Structures are given as C-alpha cells and as structure tokens.
Amino acid sequence: MTDILNGIRVVEVAAWTFVPAAGAVLADWGADVIKIEHPETGDPQRGLISSGIVSGAGGVNHFVEQPNRGKRSVAIDTRTPDGLELLMKIVETADVFLTNLLPDSRARMGIDVDQVRARNPKIIYARGHGYGSKGELAAQGGFDLAASWARGGIADAYSAGDGSYPPIQRPAFGDSYGGLCIAAGIAGALLKRERTGEPSVVDVSLLGAAIWQLGPDIVGAGVTGQDIPKFNLAEMPNPVASMYKTKDERFIAFVLLQSDRFWTDFCTRLDRTDLITDPLYASAGVRFQNRADCIVELRKTIGSRDLAHWEKAFAGFEGVWDVLRTAHEVHSDPQVIANGYLPRATNTSDIEFALAASPVQFDETPLDLDRAPEHGEHTDVLLAELGFSEDEIIDFKINSVVM
Numbered sequence: 497m498t499d500i501l502n503g504i505r506v507v508e509v510a511a512w513t514f515v516p517a518a519g520a521v522l523a524d525w526g527a528d529v530i531k532i533e534h535p536e537t538g539d540p541q542r543g544l545i546s547s548g549i550v551s552g553a554g555g556v557n558h559f560v561e562q563p564n565r566g567k568r569s570v571a572i573d574t575r576t577p578d579g580l581e582l583l584m585k586i587v588e589t590a591d592v593f594l595t596n597l598l599p600d601s602r603a604r605m606g607i608d609v610d611q612v613r614a615r616n617p618k619i620i621y622a623r624g625h626g627y628g629s630k631g632e633l634a635a636q637g638g639f640d641l642a643a644s645w646a647r648g649g650i651a652d653a654y655s656a657g658d659g660s661y662p663p664i665q666r667p668a669f670g671d672s673y674g675g676l677c678i679a680a681g682i683a684g685a686l687l688k689r690e691r692t693g694e695p696s697v698v699d700v701s702l703l704g705a706a707i708w709q710l711g712p713d714i715v716g717a718g719v720t721g722q723d724i725p726k727f728n729l730a731e732m733p734n735p736v737a738s739m740y741k742t743k744d745e746r747f748i749a750f751v752l753l754q755s756d757r758f759w760t761d762f763c764t765r766l767d768r769t770d771l772i773t774d775p776l777y778a779s780a781g782v783r784f785q786n787r788a789d790c791i792v793e794l795r796k797t798i799g800s801r802d803l804a805h806w807e808k809a810f811a812g813f814e815g816v817w818d819v820l821r822t823a824h825e826v827h828s829d830p831q832v833i834a835n836g837y838l839p840r841a842t843n844t845s846d847i848e849f850a851l852a853a854s855p856v857q858f859d860e861t862p863l864d865l866d867r868a869p870e871h872g873e874h875t876d877v878l879l880a881e882l883g884f885s886e887d888e889i890i891d892f893k894i895n896s897v898v899m
Contacts, residue, residue, distance in 0.1 A: 501527040506592040511539045513668040515596035515624035516563040517675025521854040523566030535571040535899035538871040555845045564868035571872030571899030578897045584615045596624040620685045625701035640670030648706025657726045674705040735790040746803040747820040755780045758815040765809045836862020843867045872899035
C-alpha cells in the first residue's frame with residue numbers, strides 16, 4: 497500500500513467482488529478498510545472454493561485475496577441490536593461507508609444514508625448498484641455478467657454478429673473495473689469534503705461503468721443512428737491494424753494507425769519487400785480497396801514462421817505491436833516485473849502468491865500489498881480500539897453478537 501489515504505477509515509458492508517474491489521483499491525492507497533462480515537457466513541466468496549464451484553490451488557482463495565487484500569475483517573451480527581450498535585460505533589470513527597446492499601436491505605438493517613449520517617453527519621456514503629439508483633430496476637440486484645456485460649452492450653460488441661453465441665466474460669471483468677470507478681468517486685468526494693466540509697453520496701452502477709467503458713461504440717451509435725459496424729478480421733479496413741497468427745498458433749497484434757509511415761519497414765521485416773511498391777498495396781488507400789487480398793498475403797507470410805522468429809524480426813520496430821499473452825505468461829513478463837504490477841503477498845499459511853495491483857502508482861513507487869484478512873480476524877482488536885474491555889468483548893461473543 498501507499499500512504500495517499502493514510503488516516504482515512506472506510507467501513508465496508510459488502511460482499512462478492514464489485515464493491516469490495518473498491519475497498520481493495522482504497523486499502524492499496526493507504527486507507528484503513530474495515531470489512532464487516534456476518535459471524536457465521538462471512539463474505540459468500542469465502543465458500544466458493546470449499547464448495548467446489550471454483551478451483552483453488554495451494555491453499556490460496558484468489559477470489560477472496562484479490563478484492564480484499566489489505567483490509568481488516570470484523571465479524572458482527574448486525575441483525576441484533578447490540579451488533580447494529582457496534583457497527584454504528586465503528587461508523588462514528590469512519591470517513592466513508594461503502595456498501596452494495598439493496599435499498600430495502602439497507603433500510604431494514606438500519607444502515608441507509610440518513611440512518612448512518614445520523615451517527616456521523618460528515619461521512620461519505622458510497623453505493624454500488626447493478627442498474628443505478630433510479631428507475632424501475634433501482635432495487636434489483638445485479639452481477640456483472642448481466643448488468644455490465646449483457647445489458648451494457650459489451651457482449652454484443654464482442655459477438656460475431658452472425659447469430660452465434662457471444663463470448664462469455666471473464667470472472668469479475670466488470671466488477672474489477674466498476675470497483676476502481678467507485679474508488680475514484682470516493683477520492684473525489686474526500687477532496688470535496690476537505691474543501692467545502694460537505695459529504696457526498698457516491699453512486700456507481702455496473703451498467704453505468706459498462707457504458708463508460710464502451711463509450712466510443714455507444715456514443716458513435718447515437719450519432720450515426722445505428723450500431724457501429726463489426727469488422728471481420730479477414731477484411732479489416734487497415735490490414736496493419738489487426739491480429740495475425742503465427743505458425744505455432746500464437747497471435748501478434750499490429751497497431752499501425754499511420755500505416756504509410758511504417759509500411760516499408762514493416763514489409764522489410766516480413767521479408768516481403770515485394771509488397772512495398774506493389775500497386776495493390778503501396779499506400780493506405782489502395783490497401784483499403786484491396787484489404788482482403790492484402791490480409792491474405794500478410795496471413796500467409798506471418799503464418800509461415802513461429803512466434804520466436806517474428807519477435808526477433810520486429811525487435812526495435814518503431815510501430816506499435818505486441819504478442820497476445822496468456823494470464824500465466826503475464827507473471828513472467830519483464831515489463832510487469834519491472835513496474836511491480838504483480839506484487840506478492842503471504843497468507844496465514846505462509847504461502848506466497850501474486851496479486852494484481854490496482855493500476856495507479858504514486859511517486860513512481862509500486863504498491864506493497866498485504867494479504868486478505870481471515871474471517872473476523874480483527875474483531876477483538878477493533879472492539880478494543882473502540883474502548884471495549886476484554887470482559888465486554890467476551891460477553892459479545894457469548895451472546896453471538898460477534899465471532
């Protein structure tokens with residue numbers, strides 16, 4: 497973590513990944529993030545591996561570690577009057593209240609905006625939604641596959657457009673991005689409160705985040721009155737702004753937007769100098785007119801050699817290009833290592849593993865991350881910080897108020 501938000505306390509009443517990911521980013525930035533969990537069940541994501549729904553390896557539950565690193569976990573049964581009062585005592589010490597609970601749940605539990613602000617008038621109240629705070633779906637829950645990937649237009653944007661099934665999203669794809677958006681909103685609200693003294697209610701929805709993420713398509717569709725066309729890779733308008741397969745079935749992405757500037761060097765590195773002055777391909781205009789044939793030529797050439805050959809051939813090339821890497825390969829990427837994008841943490845079983853750092857770095861310093869907390873790990877410490885004696889804490893446990 498860094499010290500950018502040192503001294504800021506966040507109370508998180510949330511589960512799964514979307515809103516907890518926001519808490520993870522705030523913890524990365526130095527905030528004291530207190531994750532409130534039920535004493536018996538905890539965050540449901542803790543049970544995914546033990547239930548067999550997702551695979552685990554080496555004693556690391558990565559679905560818990562990634563969105564919960566650096567936090568403190570306090571297990572309180574907020575359904576009890578004493579539990580709710582304990583939560584409110586923590587709220588009184590906090591700068592931010594962060595939740596993904598639905599409106600009826602917040603009201604029923606007594607932790608909606610007005611109820612929380614009655615105990616802490618200056619607290620920033622941040623809410624993660626599936627579909628937004630207004631409209632007929634405001635009270636409906638949502639996961640990112642539905643609210644972001646499907647309804648937000650992303651799935652269709654990646655579909656072939658021929659009636660075949662669109663690709664399924666990767667785990668927490670919309671959640672991780674949406675969580676970063678919430679953290680950014682909270683940072684802005686903290687600055688506003690510092691300057692004006694006024695707290696804000698911060699709202700981010702998975703649907704809204706998807707619309708921002710797909711903004712060029714969605715704005716373009718509104719301007720033109722139709723969906724942005726989908727280009728088949730075999731007929732890309734600019735043949736050198738596309739992807740090509742190598743002999744060993746790896747892929748290379750070339751992004752030569754100023755294609756004429758790079759065409760001569762590109763063809764030379766392909767050992768296809770015959771294409772440089774070929775009247776069918778010599779300029780961007782004729783390459784567009786003959787794009788299908790041009791792509792056939794490039795596919796034939798690039799497909800004739802393995803990836804290792806092309807990595808050597810294009811070393812030092814001024815145009816933008818790169819290799820499609822797998823998630824596992826990212827761990828050994830020299831650029832990833834040099835920039836500290838995958839800092840390592842050690843869990844309570846003394847197992848070391850990598851975490852994906854949130855993407856903002858301050859003062860050119862990579863993040864130094866800690867593991868996620870065990871369920872209720874910091875309950876006693878937090879209650880002691882609030883001034884409760886050891887005997888009082890034991891009473892809370894006897895009465896099942898805390899774990």
